[in-house]
Amino acid sequence: MTALMSRIFNATGKYRGRIAWAFVFSFLKGILKNAPIALGFFTLAAFYHGTATPKFCLQIGVALVGMLLAQMLFHHIADRLQSAAGFLLFADKRMELGAHLRKMPMGYFTEGNIGKISSVLSTDMVFIEENCMAVLADLMSYLFAQGILVAFLFFFNVWIGLAGLIVVVLITLLGRGLKKEAVEDSHIRQAQLENLTESVLDFTEGIGIIKTYNLLGEKSKTLTGSFEETCRTSLAFEKNHTPWQRGLNLIYGLGTTFVVGLSVFLYFKDMLDVTYLVGTMLFVFDLFGPLKALYSQSARLTVMNSCMDRIEEVFQERELPDMGTNHIPAQSDAPEVRFEDVTFAYGEKNVLQNVSFDLPKNRMLALVGPSGGGKSTIASLLARFWDVKAGRILVRGQDIRTVPLSELMDQISMVFQRVYLFQDTIYNNISIGRQEASREEVMEAAKKARCYDFIMALPEGFDTVVGEGGASLSGGEQQRISIARCILKDAPIVILDEATASVDADNESYIQEAISELCKGKTLLVIAHRLNTIRNADEILVIAGGGIAQQGTHDGLMERAGIYKQFVTARENSRGWSRKGA
Structure with missing residues (x-):
């Protein structure tokens, strides 16, 4: 349990000082909370021995009022320190996460991680912020308070102190079992919450298609199943946690009974003075209260531990390196864009293999070919959404990995x-x-x-x-x-994924005019879907099977057999497209 609390404390960063001071004030509050019982013991002892005086009683009364006011003040200060620190800490964490995500390769956002990111932001961070940071110092104060109470028992009688210590050890051992069980269940619980978030996002993002194809029933079953699984996971978490908590409650009760019975036995054996017997009775029913309060928070702490794991997992994802110190020259004799033996893979599957080409300044290069051939990957690599597996991409002779990413995007x-x-x-x-x-x-x-x-x-x-x-x-x-x-x-370089491919005829003419304005005096890399848009390209690359299958101008490619001619002929036959059209 202390390891979990230590992990939270170590994660507080620059707010660690606030939390440390909250520990101090919570510790003082814990002492003052039990101090009235000690004063009660001394008061009863004074009356029993006939030493109580009006002045003594007045002093006790003033001390009680002072302790109550001080306890209220320390409680207020500790709450302000630890609660504010939690909200400030996770405000910074969210900004830090945003900065981290900006540096991630685009592939991270296409591998089913959107649900994880949403879950970390809306579930994990919120849980720690609202449920754990506000009680962290209190949890530490419970440990201090328990130590003070056991020390008082040793003050009364060494055997009673040993009895209390044995019960504390038993509670701690059972608490370790509780923690282990809860940690395992917490990982399952938070993972299912992530699955639920992913299901909700999939359903809402695809609602148009779902309605269009009358899939509401089928997709609703998937979403409902995710809700039901979340319910089962949460209930299983509580069900697995309950026997351990029941065992702890049993030890609290039996331990208290054991200490009471031992105190009475020692009294009748003339080994314990009556005043100490009464003092023990004052303490005993709250003797294991701090540990009980501590372990009642065990579920929160273990869920928090799982949340911390998930947050750290996102932060540990590899960023695109952005340590470049070179600069792209304003003018260069080198091509505006050059691919040199570029190989790229999504995971273990190669998408591009040894792709090389030049794109001179103020020229238009068109990429055509079957779906999945690698056209969009080439454009994404130029924008450095990912890094190449092998080879180089150069802009005006400078490897894009050696320049700051912000400078590349300016181009x-x-x-x-x-x-x-x-x-x-x-x-x-x-x-x-x-x-x-x-x-x-x-x-x-x-x-x-x-x-x-x-x-x-x-x-x-x-x-x-x-x-x-x-x-x-x-x-x-x-x-x-x-x-x-x-x-x-x-920017001098324009990447164009044919913008008119999915718009109506009325908008198409406006967009073509807008693109003409955009492309004046620019170097163009065009991913073509409609062949008439690349008819006048300076050069055409036919991308298929992860490589350049053909290369040349439109007329040149049409003069020889190959994928491009087959592609154009198929379009002519199916859509009446004319090679002599605009």
């Missing part, structure tokens, strides 16, 4: 099919591209992205708050705002 703008807008004003969503930009610059970017007119038609114009994810806007409107964000950023 790149990204437009993807799936747009995310924050629950904020449209103005703030655009100004994310360059936060120091003036209002006039933000509006000019909106005009170039062909979204100024529909923004001004909204109730609050640029100050209109959009729903989380941009839910209050159409897909095409969201896309144009994301392009305005990139235009404002004005």
